[in-house]
Amino acid sequence: MGAFKVFRSLVVDSLDTITKGSKKYHLWMGFLILVMLIGMYCYSIQLEEGLSATGMSDRVSWGLYISNFTFLVGVAAAAVMLVMPTYVLKDIDFKQAVLIGEGLAVAALIMCLAFVVADMGGPSVLWHMIPGIGVFNFPNSMLTWDVIVLNGYLFINISIPFYILFKHYQNKEAKKSVYVPGAIISVFWAVGIHLVTAFLYQGLQARPFWNNALLGPRFLASAFAAGPALIILVLAVIRSFTAFKIEDKTIKKIAMIVTVAAQINLIMLVSELFKEFYAPTHHSESAYYLFFGLHGKNALLPWIWTAIPLNVLATVILTFNKFRNNLKVLYFCCFMLFVAIWIEKGFGLIVPGFIPGPYGKIVEYLPTGVEIGVTIGIWAMGAFIFTILAKTAIGIELGELRYKDKKA
Amino acid sequence: MSDNKKWFSLDLGLNNKKESSGSCGCGKSEGSCNSSPKEEELSADEFYEAAINASIGEERHRDGFEQVFDVKMDRRSAFKKLTASLLIGAGAVTTSCSVTTGSDTKEKAQIGWEEQFKGNYKLMTDEEKQGTINRLMRSYELRTDKKINMTAENAAEDVLFGYAFNISKCQGYMNCVSACVEENNQDRNSEMQYIRIHEMKDGEGFKFDKADDNYYHEVPAEGHFYMGTQCFHCDNPPCVEVCPVQATWKEEDGLVVIDYDWCVGCRYCMAACPYDGRRFNWSKPEVPENEVNKNQHYLGNRMRKKGVMEKCTFCVQRTRKGKNPACVEACPTGARIFGNLLDPNSTIRWVLENKKVFRLKEDLGTEPKFWYFMD
Ligand code: SF4
Ligand code: SF4
Numbered sequence A: 001m002g003a004f005k006v007f008r009s010l011v012v013d014s015l016d017t018i019t020k021g022s023k024k025y026h027l028w029m030g031f032l033i034l035v036m037l038i039g040m041y042c043y044s045i046q047l048e049e050g051l052s053a054t055g056m057s058d059r060v061s062w063g064l065y066i067s068n069f070t071f072l073v074g075v076a077a078a079a080v081m082l083v084m085p086t087y088v089l090k091d092i093d094f095k096q097a098v099l100i101g102e103g104l105a106v107a108a109l110i111m112c113l114a115f116v117v118a119d120m121g122g123p124s125v126l127w128h129m130i131p132g133i134g135v136f137n138f139p140n141s142m143l144t145w146d147v148i149v150l151n152g153y154l155f156i157n158i159s160i161p162f163y164i165l166f167k168h169y170q171n172k173e174a175k176k177s178v179y180v181p182g183a184i185i186s187v188f189w190a191v192g193i194h195l196v197t198a199f200l201y202q203g204l205q206a207r208p209f210w211n212n213a214l215l216g217p218r219f220l221a222s223a224f225a226a227g228p229a230l231i232i233l234v235l236a237v238i239r240s241f242t243a244f245k246i247e248d249k250t251i252k253k254i255a256m257i258v259t260v261a262a263q264i265n266l267i268m269l270v271s272e273l274f275k276e277f278y279a280p281t282h283h284s285e286s287a288y289y290l291f292f293g294l295h296g297k298n299a300l301l302p303w304i305w306t307a308i309p310l311n312v313l314a315t316v317i318l319t320f321n322k323f324r325n326n327l328k329v330l331y332f333c334c335f336m337l338f339v340a341i342w343i344e345k346g347f348g349l350i351v352p353g354f355i356p357g358p359y360g361k362i363v364e365y366l367p368t369g370v371e372i373g374v375t376i377g378i379w380a381m382g383a384f385i386f387t388i389l390a391k392t393a394i395g396i397e398l399g400e401l402r403y404k405d406k407k408a
Numbered sequence B: 001m002s003d004n005k006k007w008f009s010l011d012l013g014l015n016n017k018k019e020s021s022g023s024c025g026c027g028k029s030e031g032s033c034n035s036s037p038k039e040e041e042l043s044a045d046e047f048y049e050a051a052i053n054a055s056i057g058e059e060r061h062r063d064g065f066e067q068v069f070d071v072k073m074d075r076r077s078a079f080k081k082l083t084a085s086l087l088i089g090a091g092a093v094t095t096s097c098s099v100t101t102g103s104d105t106k107e108k109a110q111i112g113w114e115e116q117f118k119g120n121y122k123l124m125t126d127e128e129k130q131g132t133i134n135r136l137m138r139s140y141e142l143r144t145d146k147k148i149n150m151t152a153e154n155a156a157e158d159v160l161f162g163y164a165f166n167i168s169k170c171q172g173y174m175n176c177v178s179a180c181v182e183e184n185n186q187d188r189n190s191e192m193q194y195i196r197i198h199e200m201k202d203g204e205g206f207k208f209d210k211a212d213d214n215y216y217h218e219v220p221a222e223g224h225f226y227m228g229t230q231c232f233h234c235d236n237p238p239c240v241e242v243c244p245v246q247a248t249w250k251e252e253d254g255l256v257v258i259d260y261d262w263c264v265g266c267r268y269c270m271a272a273c274p275y276d277g278r279r280f281n282w283s284k285p286e287v288p289e290n291e292v293n294k295n296q297h298y299l300g301n302r303m304r305k306k307g308v309m310e311k312c313t314f315c316v317q318r319t320r321k322g323k324n325p326a327c328v329e330a331c332p333t334g335a336r337i338f339g340n341l342l343d344p345n346s347t348i349r350w351v352l353e354n355k356k357v358f359r360l361k362e363d364l365g366t367e368p369k370f371w372y373f374m375d
Helices: A002-019 A023-049 A064-088 A092-119 A123-129 A142-169 A176-202 A215-241 A248-278 A282-292 A301-319 A327-345 A347-353 A369-397 B037-056 B064-068 B075-086 B103-116 B126-144 B175-183 B238-242 B268-272 B326-330 B347-354
Strands: B149-151 B161-166 B196-201 B224-229 B248-250 B256-258 B278-280 B295-297 B309-311 B336-340 B370-373
Touching: A002 A142, A002 A369, A023 A369, A064 A092, A064 A142, A064 A176, A064 A215, A064 A248, A064 A327, A064 A347, A064 A369, A092 A142, A092 A215, A092 A248, A092 A369, A142 A176, A142 A369, A176 A215, A176 A347, A215 A248, A215 A327, A215 A369, A248 A282, A248 A301, A248 A327, A282 A301, A282 A347, A301 A327, A301 A347, A327 A347, B103 B126, B126 B149, B161 B347, B175 B326, B238 B248, B238 B268, B256 B309, B268 B278, B326 B336, B336 B347, B347 B370
Parallel strands: B149 B295, B161 B370
Antiparallel strands: B161 B336, B196 B224, B248 B256, B278 B309
């Protein structure tokens, strides 16, 4: 009963914090709400007309939604790169960052689920996928695995920070014996969501571009670069807008993670390119399409040729300690890396899988306005959720938000 | 397990006891084909049974609203609960919320609810199957005042359908394509077609990437040959494996079918099909009322809705009644041959035994039941 009272007070208090703030904060939230409304309007058009409102077709049957889904799974998994050192290796530096990281994971996961739902042809019969009520094609379909791991990961990433914040809220220490096992599980789980999502594509013999053993590992490497890169950027923003103290040391440690992951990612990219272009086979056509265009069709060229130089440049700059330790340069590199991997792991991975089609037919894909509207709306929703979570967490951590027992 | 397979299976060299798979497994085994079809069928049944149990196990008995909600629970209240929790904002309650009374409206709403919450066709009993097709027929009547005839005929015993395509004969007339569109009530707006005819240049061999599958000129064009593709009804279909809700599966007579009402429209199966066999309803499919083929099968040509997958079913509504698919009937050149692979006297068996047949992308291990050959 007591816990429930505390919880209610927490909800009331956090509602109070998230509705109060500086002018900039209100502008930011108002802007996000506006974008979300636009996104919802676009989605209503899509519901009305069907998926023909998007740029997808029988030939390219997954597009922007699934691309973003794939990328965001990576962002979600990245939180764990901070969790492990903090909770398990007792590296105090990361403690501040980790709550933010986990908040980011929750927001990213909710966005993932939203993208999957947006991509469904029949959202009203989604209950067919609920185990027990519907028919869950487990273990045959990798999509069911993905549903399980994503929801499990969401649960873990909500419950650990919630437990810690809940304790701190009451001015109590969080018990290590409770959250450390959870943290350890989440480490393995994060690798799991990644591999499973990669297997979703990797397991399709029909699509040689995806059906390649490196896909899973490369997912991991690129995610562990892009995710922490985003966390660095978010920390930078939080540092300058709130009283929340994040030391340079913390950011520099995360930068180290980003660098190593980006380097590994680059090595794998080279290996992939070598395989596709040294002895090209029929199966290399998708890669040719992606990098050079096929038969005059080259819609993806501007994208991939933005991504690759950004990726290489950022990785090279980060490799030098001198540059990496300069925060301005670091932020810039993180931004480049984030954009590069978003293109590469999103568009650059999903769309070429369908081009050329099973019989060599090349039909290009361009997202429509409605599709872009929904996508941006979902991103705004993610940012909105994250802001709320972060604001509450920061409030508690700074001691502004505390449970006041009326009787005491 | 592979012993129980009715037809080809991927030979990885692990199964030394098995005879190497020739074009026909029966031809070589001392006429065993005539003497043991019963036994074979029985074991195939067992295999099917075991496969179902292995893949869905318990769920088979619990699936669908009837099984999930205990029999004691009133069906109506179960619907209400489900509706309240699941349908808010889903826009599917439209009819049921209607204020207008009138028994027709009510009946429509009733049917709408029952249809929304029915189980997966694959797991239905025969009565449940009959129930849903009755509802669908009645609903069509209520909407249009016209009657349709829908069946839920199950696969017959000792039948495994297969298809052969004579490349030398095909002239690219595309009669099969239009017959298929008419027979299967495909969306006229998006010009959906299950069959694609690829026009290829003589002397270049099978260059699919250079072929034209969307031509509008007079055929046969000088210096070209033609080849048709559609869903090949693979014996080891990757599209079935990946479906998260088992909305698509292989029937006992080898047809790979889709329950349009169970499909959630994720399009994973489309990505998994190596043969471009599947089509998606990107918008609401439309067929002019006077062109609707009213002889329908639940798994075949009944009307689809937007956001679901569909594909060639080898015209299940015709073939389970002993007729040929529409494409076979429509082809003026006789390039298309269809029949029962388990019947040693069928034409298709004759083709497989006497012609040099091949299949597309055999390396993928999908085991299509669709062969090509030349005169
Ligand atoms: S051809 Fe494609 S859709 Fe048809 S059974 Fe094979 S994999 Fe499935
Ligand atoms: S689109 Fe439908 S049939 Fe295909 S995998 Fe998804 S739910 Fe199954």
